[in-house]
Amino acid sequence: MVTKRSKRGNPIPLIVEPHPIDYEGYPFIxxxxxxxxxxLTLIDNxxxxxxxxxxxDMCGPANVDEELLISVAKYWYDNNGLYRYPxxxxxxxxxxxxxxxxxxxxxxIEYITRVIGPLPRFEMKEVKSVKRRRRKPVPPGVEVRNxxxxxx
Numbered sequence: 001m002v003t004k005r006s007k008r009g010n011p012i013p014l015i016v017e018p019h020p021i022d023y024e025g026y027p028f029i030x031x032x033x034x035x036x037x038x039x040l041t042l043i044d045n046x047x048x049x050x051x052x053x054x055x056x057d058m059c060g061p062a063n064v065d066e067e068l069l070i071s072v073a074k075y076w077y078d079n080n081g082l083y084r085y086p087x088x089x090x091x092x093x094x095x096x097x098x099x100x101x102x103x104x105x106x107x108x109i110e111y112i113t114r115v116i117g118p119l120p121r122f123e124m125k126e127v128k129s130v131k132r133r134r135r136k137p138v139p140p141g142v143e144v145r146n147x148x149x150x151x152x
Contacts, residue, residue, distance in 0.1 A: 030117030062102040
């Protein structure tokens with residue numbers, strides 16, 4: 001009998017675990033087992049197909065200031081960012097998004113077998129449209145007076 005292969009590249013289901021009880025590190029750092037390699041990451045966003053994250057193991061080779069990145073992530077976490085918005089928003093606010101983009105990677109969920117730590121998910125597909133009124137031209141014969149501001 002031939003069994004149908006699952007859609008995942010790895011037939012092992014994704015396991016998401018919380019940090020161990022004796023873990024004393026930062027609560028926002030996540031360990032991902034991707035293609036049988038362990039990677040320390042700072043998860044930006046996840047969905048059913050991919051996990052987007054900043055890979056902390058690449059800070060040295062990419063010349064990214066890891067201490068600055070961790071301090072901004074700590075600020076994000078302390079202000080309840082883990083549940084409100086992705087860490088990339090805070091990195092942009094602090095002006096280090098371009099530097100951090102050097103270590104930004106997308107992991108295909110099919111090849112992730114284990115996740116230890118938080119895996120935040122934010123629905124980012126919704127696009128809000130802004131409705132604006134069209135400008136109407138001033139009809140001929142209407143006098144336009146500019147306001148004069150008097151100083152002193």
